Structure formats: structure tokens, C-alpha cells
Amino acid sequence: MFLVKKNTDFYDLFAQSANYFHKGALVINEVMSDYRGAEEKMKAITDLEHAADNINDKIIDKLNHTFITPIDREDIYAIANGLDDGVDFLQGTLQRAIMYHISEIRPTALKMSQLLIEATADITEIFKLLHKLHQNEKKILNYTARICKIESAGDKLYREEVAQLFTTVKDPIEIIKWKDILEYLENTLDHCESIADMIRGVVMKYA
DSSP states (O other): OGGGGSOOHHHHHHHHHHHHHHHHHHHHHHHHHOGGGHHHHHHHHHHHHHHHHHHHHHHHHHHHHOSSOSSOHHHHHHHHHHHHHHHHHHHHHHHHHHHTTOSSOOHHHHHHHHHHHHHHHHHHHHHHHGGGHHHHHHHHHHHHHHHHHHHHHHHHHHHHHHHHHHHHOOOHHHHHHHHHHHHHHHHHHHHHHHHHHHHHHHHHHHO
8 A cells, every 4th residue: 555655746747758859859850841940940949958957857856855756766867867868869960950051851861850750759658658557568568669660760761871871972071961960860769769678677677
């Protein structure tokens, strides 16, 4: 009976942070669909990054003042920072697109941003289910498996596009620009997989 009294507010905060991550992916996709509004979108992604930081601070503060936590303290800390870092990756992607003054979007970058929407949408679904981990174990693991497949698809797109850059683009500066942007997109997808792996570990520990 005592376990029922564990503080479950952490799950609501995780869900808010995951939602900011997903909203950031939507912003990146808008930029990759139409670069003309990139600079205006920078404010939107910066606001999301600040909001994610605030949620992370709330989680850490609650962690410092909560005696009994619903999952291990180190898991809460790792998940909180992981979600917050996801928005940072997205901000870094947009910063590079603006800094390099890209004139047109490569189709593969758009495809990778669409994969980010899928992965972050699955992450938000996971955190809607995590507070009832025992009941939702199968659904959660299905989402984590799907995120891993999305990351693999993004990795394949990244490798193929980099090969295309070196084969078809003559301007070395253009190659450097796009390789960096694509790398950031791929790193963000990798980060989604890392969050999925953290959640899978939590499920294995508590289910």
C-alpha cells in the first residue's frame, strides 16, 4: 500500500517535456519544407528550448525534495536531461541552417525531419503511458521498437545523402554546410533512440 503514495508528478512533467521536443520537431520540419521563414522560426525553437529548460529545472527541484520516487532517481534524472537535450539538438540544427545561409533545402533533409516528427510523436505517446507501466508495458515497448526502426531509416538516409553530396556537388563549401546539417538531424534521431533505450531499461527494471 505504501508504494501507491509515491509522487507521480514526474510523469506529467516528462509528458510536458516530450511535447516540447515534438513541437520542436514540427518547427524543424516547417523549415525543411520552406526555408524562407527560418529566421522567424528561430524564436519559436528558442522559446521551446527555454520552456524545456524550465521543465527540467522543475523535475530536478522536485527530485531534490521528494523522498519516495515512482522510479529510481538516476532514471528520472537521465530521462529529464535526455528530453531537454533533444530540444537543444533541434535548436542546433536550425542555428546551422540559418548560419550557413542555405538557399534551398535538400529533399533528404525534409525526409529526415519527417522521421523526427514520427519519432518524437512516439516519445510523447510513451510518456502518456509510463505512469501505468505495468498495464502499458507491451505498448511502450512497441513504441520503443518503432523509434529504433525510425532511427535506422534516418541513418540509411544520412549515409546515402552524404555519398550523394560528394558525388554530385562540386562546391566543397556546400558539401561542408549540408554534411553538418544532416549530421545534426541524424544525431537528433540517434538521441530519440537513446531516449527509447532509457525507457526500455526502465520497463525491464519495473515491469
